[in-house]
Amino acid sequence: MPKIKLQSSDGEVFNIEVDVAKQSITIRTMLEDLGMDEDDDEAIPLPNVNSAILGKVLNWCQFHKDDPAPPEDEETTEKRTDDLCGFDIDFLKVDQGTLFELILAANYLDIKGLLDASCKTVANMIKGKTPEEIRKTFNIKNDFTPAEEEQVRKENSWCEEK
Amino acid sequence: MPFIGKDWRSPGGLWVRTNSGWQKISAIRKNLNRHIKRVALERISGAQDSDTNLKDQDKASKLLTAKNVSKTVKFTERPKRHYLFLPTKCLTSKQRGKYLTVGEVLCSLDFCTALSDPRRFHYVCKVIELIIEEHFSTLCGSAMKYLFCILEEGVNIVELSHLFIHRLSTLLKRTKDKMLSDKNKQIGCQALYNCRLHLLGLWEKRLQEISLVEREDDGKPTLQDLPVNCQRFLLQCFSDPADVIHVAETNKHFYILGSDPLLWEKLFFYHFTEAQLQAVLRGPITEQKIDWKLMFKRLMKRYEQTEEYTSMLQQCMRCNCIFWQEDGHPCCHFSLDETLRDTTILCTKDLSPKDLIAIITD
Numbered sequence: 001m002p003k004i005k006l007q008s009s010d011g012e013v014f015n016i017e018v019d020v021a022k023q024s025i026t027i028r029t030m031l032e033d034l035g036m037d038e039d040d041d042e043a044i045p046l047p048n049v050n051s052a053i054l055g056k057v058l059n060w061c062q063f064h065k066d067d068p069a070p071p072e073d074e075e076t077t078e079k080r081t082d083d084l085c086g087f088d089i090d091f092l093k094v095d096q097g098t099l100f101e102l103i104l105a106a107n108y109l110d111i112k113g114l115l116d117a118s119c120k121t122v123a124n125m126i127k128g129k130t131p132e133e134i135r136k137t138f139n140i141k142n143d144f145t146p147a148e149e150e151q152v153r154k155e156n157s158w159c160e161e162k
Numbered sequence: 163m164p165f166i167g168k169d170w171r172s173p174g175g176l177w178v179r180t181n182s183g184w185q186k187i188s189a190i191r192k193n194l195n196r197h198i199k200r201v202a203l204e205r206i207s208g209a210q211d212s213d214t215n216l217k218d219q220d221k222a223s224k225l226l227t228a229k230n231v232s233k234t235v236k237f238t239e240r241p242k243r244h245y246l247f248l249p250t251k252c253l254t255s256k257q258r259g260k261y262l263t264v265g266e267v268l269c270s271l272d273f274c275t276a277l278s279d280p281r282r283f284h285y286v287c288k289v290i291e292l293i294i295e296e297h298f299s300t301l302c303g304s305a306m307k308y309l310f311c312i313l314e315e316g317v318n319i320v321e322l323s324h325l326f327i328h329r330l331s332t333l334l335k336r337t338k339d340k341m342l343s344d345k346n347k348q349i350g351c352q353a354l355y356n357c358r359l360h361l362l363g364l365w366e367k368r369l370q371e372i373s374l375v376e377r378e379d380d381g382k383p384t385l386q387d388l389p390v391n392c393q394r395f396l397l398q399c400f401s402d403p404a405d406v407i408h409v410a411e412t413n414k415h416f417y418i419l420g421s422d423p424l425l426w427e428k429l430f431f432y433h434f435t436e437a438q439l440q441a442v443l444r445g446p447i448t449e450q451k452i453d454w455k456l457m458f459k460r461l462m463k464r465y466e467q468t469e470e471y472t473s474m475l476q477q478c479m480r481c482n483c484i485f486w487q488e489d490g491h492p493c494c495h496f497s498l499d500e501t502l503r504d505t506t507i508l509c510t511k512d513l514s515p516k517d518l519i520a521i522i523t524d
Contacts (some may be wrong), residue, residue, distance in 0.1 A: 078402035079432055082280045083472040089280065105381060107392050118394070124397035128328040138385040139326070139377035140412045142363025152411055158459045159404045159450035 005043035005056075012051035013043050016058055023061045025110035048108045053101045056091075060114050063087055070112045081120040083128070086133070092121045096138070172403045245485035245492070246270040248477075248521070264297055265305025267522055271475065271484065273310070274315050281473035282486070283319070286312070286328060288469070288515040291336065297523055299347035306349060310358060313337065317365045324372060331369050338362045386415065397425055401432060401470065403458060426454035433467045434456070475518055476510045484513065484521075 002016055004021055006014045022028045046054060084092075092099060099118060106115035126134055135142055144152065208244050212251045246267060273289070276282040290312060293301070301309065313334065320330045341348065341359060348355050377384065385393075397419060400406050406429065410420025419425075430439075436447065438461060443450055485491035513521070 079399060079471065080470060080472050081399050082284065084280070095382075096377055096384075097380055100383035100385065100388060103388060103392055107389060115392070115395070117257075119396045119399055122396055123405075124325055126409060127400070127402070127405050128326050129408065130328075131408050133374055134408060135412050136374050136376050139379070140386060140416075143413050144417075149411070152417065156407045156411065158462075159407045 004082070005041070006054065007043035007045045008049055008051040008054040009047050010051050012054075014051075014054060014058055016062075017065075020058065020061045020065045022113055023065065023113070027109065049105045050101075053098070053105045055097075056102065057105050057109065057111065057114065060088075060091060061111065063091075064113055070116065081123045084117055084120060088117045092118060104108065105136075227449050232335055244272055244489045245483050248482045248484060262522055263302060263305065264293060264300075264522055267484075267518075268305060268308050268312070271486070274312050276314060276486065277315050278319055279473065282471075283326070284329075285471040285474055285515065287326075287520060288471075291333060292519050294336050294340055295334070296519070298337075301349075303349045309337075310361065313365065314361075317368055321368060321372060324375070327369055327372055331366065334362055334366050334369070338366075358389060360403070390419070393419055393438060394422065394425065397422075398428060401429075401468070403429060403462075407498040414484060421455070422455055427452075430454050430458050430461075434461050434465060438465055469514065471514075475513045477513050477521075478510050480509065484518075487512075 002018045003015050004018055006016060006021065006027070008014070011021075018031075022031070028042060049057070052143060092102070094102070100119060102123070103118045106112075106118060125137060129137065134140065142149070177184050178187050222510070246262075249262060251519070270474065273286050290309065293309070294453045316330050316333070320327055338359065345355070388396075393416075397406055397409060400409075405423070406420050410417045439447060439452075442457075442460060442464070443452075475484055476487050477484050478491060478493055481491075481493050483491045483493065
């Protein structure tokens with residue numbers, strides 16, 4: 001199996017199969033644009049991803065390497081957040097900081113499946129919570145004045161009627 | 163002179179022949195009753211919980227403590243099959259109702275285990291919600307027992323995962339309200355009723371005591387540190403407008419994101435169709451400048467919102483079997499030769515929670 005080298009922001013080099021790495025559109029584009037061969041000893045630098053997160057991302061890619069290509073954004077009309085496979089559910093049982101780092105890495109590396117799964121995990125953490133609970137969970141500072149907050153609440157009170 | 167024994171005034175006992183010789187039937191009945199009582203007491207008494215405070219309850223209800231009742235409602239002996247054949251000979255749903263009850267469906271399709279599957283959680287919650295709203299007072303004893311088993315399982319799951327706390331709290335509250343409003347229609351004794359109310363109270367308290375893990379400043383990225391495209395992508399994951407609005411109400415940045423017209427347009431067309439939109443507009447859609455959030459608010463009052471579930475119950479149209487999507491069922495159709503199979507009949511049909519309840523109870 002042809003392999004390539006990826007270098008994280010802190011200098012660690014990962015030797016990975018090309019098929020696994022090509023799940024990242026960013027890496028695939030780099031390989032095509034730079035005309036890099038699989039036999040090249042030179043590692044592809046990924047300055048925005050540290051070794052811990054890159055290791056996890058590559059682990060995810062390894063598991064999902066045989067998955068069919070995800071549909072384009074315009075084609076998907078589903079809004080399900082509970083259709084994650086068992087591997088993804090366990091893989092994403094991490095602390096919030098790591099979860100958001102995975103989202104940033106998936107966004108930078110353009111790995112739609114991982115971005116999808118991690119955003120759905122965050123969405124599940126938000127669903128059903130009140131605004132105050134969301135603020136506590138995600139450490140969001142409330143910058144509304146009391147009057148603004150009341151106005152926004154009144155404006156949106158229709159969604160609570162069911 | 164006839165022999166007059168000690169029991170000469172009685173009509174005489176009935177004797178039956180057993181393996182161990184001739185025995186009086188009254189003695190056998192006494193032994194049987196003693197055996198049944200012993201088994202029942204063993205099941206009910208179990209380990210006594212000394213911390214449970216049950217004032218003003220009689221002796222029978224003292225035995226029915228929360229722990230004991232929760233033990234008795236476990237259906238561990240029932241075989242776990244995940245499909246149910248609907249009786250085919252009955253033509254009307256009324257006749258079918260005599261053979262198929264809500265309790266039978268809940269037990270046969272193992273809703274308790276289904277609740278622990280994240281893909282089926284919302285589906286099961288919706289079915290339970292519909293049963294509680296519309297058919298609570300008509301449930302038989304075993305169905306009521308199993309329903310409480312499902313609710314307890316739900317509380318355990320939510321306690322572990324810390325997700326969907328409000329969903330389950332609402333469900334418990336509705337159950338409690340129904341129990342209070344339909345008090346005279348309940349099956350069982352006063353002690354059981356009191357105990358069930360007490361259980362519901364305990365479960366509500368357990369959910370209220372779930373403390374949210376607050377995010378600390380650990381130097382790692384937060385939700386606000388994500389790029390705007392990721393935050394927009396996150397908001398597009400929600401199918402319930404309430405979730406979008408709650409995020410929008412957290413701070414000014416999310417308020418702007420949550421007011422995005424494109425987000426509301428996608429949400430609108432997820433729940434409603436163009437035909438439904440046209441019904442409220444005066445001219446063609448293309449000539450209108452539409453406030454999608456406002457339009458959503460307007461159509462929400464007229465039409466039902468779309469419900470989508472990852473894993474649902476399905477009905478096989480050939481063998482009339484109800485089964486879980488992933489588990490399959492032993493269909494008679496596939497046992498036929500390929501040449502005999504009728505491919506024109508649609509094989510399976512998804513059953514929404516309302517469809518399921520309609521099949522059982524109409």
